[in-house]
Amino acid sequence: xxxxxxxxxxxxxxxxxxxxxxxxxxxxxxxxxxxxxxxxxxxxxxxxxxxxxxxxxxxxxxxxxxxxxxxxxxxxxxxxxxxxxxxxxxxxxxxxxxxxxxxxxxxxxxxxxxxxxxxxxxxxxxxxxxxxxxxxxxxxxxxxxxxxxxxxxxxxxxxxxxxxxxxxxxxxxxxxxxxxxxxxxxxxxxxxxxxxxxxxxxxxxxxxxxxxxxxxxxxxxxxxxxxxxxxxxxxxxxxxxxxxxxxxxxxxxxxxxxxxxxxxxxxxxxxxxxxxxxxxxxxxxxxxxxxxxxxxxxxxxxxxxxxxxxxxxxxxxxxxxxxxxxxxxxxxxxxxxxxxxxxxxxxxxxxxxxxxxxxxxxxxxxxxxxxxxxxxxxxxxxxxxxxxxxxxxxxxxxxxxxxxxxxxxxxxxxxxxxxxxxxxxxxxxxxxxxxxxxxxxxxxxxxxxx
Amino acid sequence: xxxxxxxxxxxxxxxxxxxxxxxxxxxxxxxxxxxxxxxxxxxxxxxxxxxxxxxxxxxxxxxxxxxxxxxxxxxxxxxxxxxxxxxxxxxxxxxxxxxxxxxxxxxxxxxxxxxxxxxxxxxxxxxxxxxxxxxxxxxxxxxxxxxxxxxxxxxxxxxxxxxxxxxxxxxxxxxxxxxxxxxxxxxxxxxxxxxxxxxxxxxxxxxxxxxxxxxxxxxxxxxxxxxxxxxxxxxxxxxxxxxxxxxxxxxxxxxxxxxxxxxxxxxxxxxxxxxxxxxxxxxxxxxxxxxxxxxxxxxxxxxxxxxxxxxxxxxxxxxxxxxxxxxxxxxxxxxxxxxxxxxxxxxxxxxxxxxxxxxxxxxxxxxxxxxxxxxxxxxxxxxxxxxxxxxxxxxxxxxxxxxxxxxxxxxxxxxxxxxxxxxxxxxxxxxxxxxxxxxxxxxxxxxxxx
Numbered sequence: 007x008x009x010x011x012x013x014x015x016x017x018x019x020x021x022x023x024x025x026x027x028x029x030x031x032x033x034x035x036x037x038x039x040x041x042x043x044x045x046x047x048x049x050x051x052x053x054x055x056x057x058x059x060x061x062x063x064x065x066x067x068x069x070x071x072x073x074x075x076x077x078x079x080x081x082x083x084x085x086x087x088x089x090x091x092x093x094x095x096x097x098x099x100x101x102x103x104x105x106x107x108x109x110x111x112x113x114x115x116x117x118x119x120x121x122x123x124x125x126x127x128x129x130x131x132x133x134x135x136x137x138x139x140x141x142x143x144x145x146x147x148x149x150x151x152x153x154x155x156x157x158x159x160x161x162x163x164x165x166x167x168x169x170x171x172x173x174x175x176x177x178x179x180x181x182x183x184x185x186x187x188x189x190x191x192x193x194x195x196x197x198x199x200x201x202x203x204x205x206x207x208x209x210x211x212x213x214x215x216x217x218x219x220x221x222x223x224x225x226x227x228x229x230x231x232x233x234x235x236x237x238x239x240x241x242x243x244x245x246x247x248x249x250x251x252x253x254x255x256x257x258x259x260x261x262x263x264x265x266x267x268x269x270x271x272x273x274x275x276x277x278x279x280x281x282x283x284x285x286x287x288x289x290x291x292x293x294x295x296x297x298x299x300x301x302x303x304x305x306x307x308x309x310x311x312x313x314x315x316x317x318x319x320x321x322x323x324x325x326x327x328x329x330x331x332x333x334x335x336x337x338x339x340x341x342x343x344x345x346x347x348x349x350x351x352x353x354x355x356x357x358x359x360x361x362x363x364x365x366x367x368x369x370x371x372x373x374x375x376x377x378x379x380x381x382x383x384x385x386x387x388x389x390x391x392x393x394x395x396x397x398x399x400x401x402x403x404x405x406x407x408x409x410x411x412x413x414x415x416x417x418x419x420x421x422x423x424x425x426x427x428x429x430x431x432x433x434x435x436x437x438x439x440x441x442x443x444x445x446x447x448x449x450x451x452x453x454x455x456x
Numbered sequence: 457x458x459x460x461x462x463x464x465x466x467x468x469x470x471x472x473x474x475x476x477x478x479x480x481x482x483x484x485x486x487x488x489x490x491x492x493x494x495x496x497x498x499x500x501x502x503x504x505x506x507x508x509x510x511x512x513x514x515x516x517x518x519x520x521x522x523x524x525x526x527x528x529x530x531x532x533x534x535x536x537x538x539x540x541x542x543x544x545x546x547x548x549x550x551x552x553x554x555x556x557x558x559x560x561x562x563x564x565x566x567x568x569x570x571x572x573x574x575x576x577x578x579x580x581x582x583x584x585x586x587x588x589x590x591x592x593x594x595x596x597x598x599x600x601x602x603x604x605x606x607x608x609x610x611x612x613x614x615x616x617x618x619x620x621x622x623x624x625x626x627x628x629x630x631x632x633x634x635x636x637x638x639x640x641x642x643x644x645x646x647x648x649x650x651x652x653x654x655x656x657x658x659x660x661x662x663x664x665x666x667x668x669x670x671x672x673x674x675x676x677x678x679x680x681x682x683x684x685x686x687x688x689x690x691x692x693x694x695x696x697x698x699x700x701x702x703x704x705x706x707x708x709x710x711x712x713x714x715x716x717x718x719x720x721x722x723x724x725x726x727x728x729x730x731x732x733x734x735x736x737x738x739x740x741x742x743x744x745x746x747x748x749x750x751x752x753x754x755x756x757x758x759x760x761x762x763x764x765x766x767x768x769x770x771x772x773x774x775x776x777x778x779x780x781x782x783x784x785x786x787x788x789x790x791x792x793x794x795x796x797x798x799x800x801x802x803x804x805x806x807x808x809x810x811x812x813x814x815x816x817x818x819x820x821x822x823x824x825x826x827x828x829x830x831x832x833x834x835x836x837x838x839x840x841x842x843x844x845x846x847x848x849x850x851x852x853x854x855x856x857x858x859x860x861x862x863x864x865x866x867x868x869x870x871x872x873x874x875x876x877x878x879x880x881x882x883x884x885x886x887x888x889x890x891x892x893x894x895x896x897x898x899x900x901x902x903x904x905x906x
Binding site for chain 2: 094096097099126318342353354362363369410411413422427
């Protein structure tokens with residue numbers, strides 16, 4: 007925004023009332039894209055008032071940000087990523103899950119006991135997330151409290167809305183990543199939750215057992231106590247890889263599915279707050295039913311599932327059954343933090359699933375995958391992911407003119423191209439709860455009115 | 457290069473003798489990466505003399521380009537792409553091959569009768585190819601002679617080495633893309649070949665029947681005459697999609713496989729010059745044997761095969777049998793011109809093939825896919841794709857320090873990350889036949905010696 011002397015103060019104070027002007031699109035339903043060329047998107051008190059072709063009388067006093075010719079889309083939602091894995095993204099991709107955890111992930115995560123290292127690495131992660139099209143995210147940290155709080159401070163400053171998990175593990179992992187006892191883990195997690203709740207507004211704690219193999223029964227029971235006491239959401243991993251599933255079966259012979267290994271502790275869907283499980287590549291039958299019944303979210307991470315040779319999650323079937331699905335980057339099983347990339351990956355793997363696995367499972371269209379990345383994951387955070395009245399005002403402004411072409415394109419085509427190129431340098435501004443969060447970008451636009 | 461007054465003239469004259477200094481790597485074999493940290497790559501008369509840790513006495517007088525800390529890799533080879541489809545890359549990806557040809561490809565290609573349009577669109581394509589890591593490419597144009605010659609002029613000016621095909625079609629396509637008769641097509645193609653051969657040094661004509669469904673028997677016979685008269689290489693498409701394969705079966709009931717529909721006209725591998733077939737997703741049995749026996753190259757286009765829901769080509773099996781394989785971007789079935797992207801896509805689809813189709817077919821490693829993109833496709837052009845004595849000096853210089861990280865990485869890890877990010881803005885210089893071809897980039901380096 008240009009500095010208009012003293013006026014700029016007033017604008018900043020009123021930042022949560024703003025009108026942005028450009029080529030608007032969002033998912034009206036799973037199949038249907040709403041498009042408004044050269045329209046106005048009105049933000050009142052941080053929420054969407056409406057998207058409209060002209061500014062209604064009521065809002066004529068609001069400041070206007072002019073993004074004529076730019077695409078305006080809802081912020082994208084990352085339902086699953088690991089902040090401490092960002093530093094080694096794109097490496098070790100010739101391995102499968104359990105080898106990759108031991109060779110890359112655990113050695114890297116053990117470095118986060120060093121707060122200086124964590125500070126440096128988390129700065130890279132938060133900067134990249136801030137510059138991406140993601141506005142809200144669910145994030146795994148490590149088990150280290152100081153490093154996790156440092157990550158949360160950085161996220162809070164970024165303007166993004168996130169939930170962050172200090173990871174819980176007390177078995178089957180290297181000594182320096184194993185909490186000394188379930189009780190010690192409980193106390194440390196409780197103290198971290200209390201500090202987080204009082205320190206941050208947009209950065210919430212989330213209960214995060216890493217996955218069943220690394221969490222003892224006692225630890226799971228204690229995590230349930232904390233989940234209930236503070237009414238927190240839950241995130242973990244489910245049925246990603248054959249080796250992992252077989253291991254869970256050995257560790258939990260008393261339950262019928264991997265999902266039930268969480269369910270037995272009350273950590274697989276709760277009444278008040280949502281639970282999300284990453285992957286669900288091999289979920290079926292009784293487990294799939296439990297996901298549906300307990301309204302558990304599936305964080306579909308197609309990039310990661312391909313890189314680690316895990317397989318292809320049956321997303322068409324999940325959607326047909328009414329299971330809630332959003333997308334995750336799953337850094338660093340996934341190599342790219344971009345949820346645009348997760349959108350195109352979702353479409354691509356669904357085509358291979360259709361061609362090679364289940365001919366009765368038509369591929370996701372690009373519009374459907376865009377829906378998952380916005381509305382699908384958005385509902386985990388409340389009314390998020392659409393430009394309809396009452397939704398949180400999270401918007402991303404894209405200068406897609408930087409992708410050269412010859413003939414004019416429709417807005418839908420411009421969106422498709424933006425997704426397939428997933429180039430963060432096209433993003434010129436981002437709003438979260440009605441607030442601009444990217445500064446220092448060169449914006450070729452002007453204030454039309456204030 | 458900085459301007460050192462009159463000295464610069466001498467340097468340009470001697471451009472094909474040069475030493476470049478940096479972190480060198482290339483594929484020694486299909487499995488093994490050769491790595492030389494802080495090494496010297498010596499170019500003598502446009503060819504690789506050697507890669508070495510110190511400069512031998514013999515070459516001490518050669519100018520040195522200092523790329524300390526930068527990656528130096530062989531130029532990548534694109535064995536299959538369509539220049540006139542670049543303008544609509546990333547669009548229409550929810551369709552399969554035959555619908556997509558009719559909805560996007562044919563309407564777009566018919567615009568190339570307009571030379572002004574072709575000029576504009578081909579400029580975009582050639583600029584992008586020049587800025588990419590690709591140094592050599594096989595390219596489909598359209599059937600329009602003036603537009604095709606215009607494309608070839610631009611490619612010749614770019615410094616890239618290419619083969620370009622004026623496309624032949626005389627049936628089963630829109631009227632404005634159908635040549636009026638096989639004889640008219642023959643005459644036009646002959647005249648185009650002669651003009652090309654006398655006008656260009658690095659841009660050769662290649663015989664290009666689009667695919668069997670659009671080429672009559674008579675046209676194929678005449679293309680064979682031209683192929684033999686001028687001793688030209690051949691490019692086309694093979695066994696990409698089920699609908700296409702069924703169509704060929706109907707059109708050519710007399711032959712046993714799609715490959716034999718080319719073979720019956722002598723257009724499926726020749727003694728002196730190579731033939732390349734794009735896709736081969738569903739090639740097996742007798743067809744696979746013919747590919748092997750006739751030393752036909754497979755242009756593996758994993759991005760395109762996924763986007764158009766074609767399937768996954770059995771590349772591991774092809775390699776194990778000794779079939780020649782390179783990679784293709786297949787713009788605009790593929791959405792990205794980057795062969796880095798084709799490398800990572802090759803690995804990714806091979807993982808899905810292994811997991812979902814054939815458990816006896818281990819995935820390609822990243823090193824293997826890099827080999828396909830350099831040595832695999834390179835041999836189509838002669839001694840191309842390695843930094844070993846006598847190979848053409850095609851090299852790409854990459855400033856991968858722009859991908860932020862925390863800990864130092866090995867050269868192999870830096871290559872992996874460069875491939876997974878496939879970001880052309882990391883490329884700071886490119887050599888083809890020993891000549892620098894990118895100008896106007898800000899190079900943070902200096903002349904150490906001249």
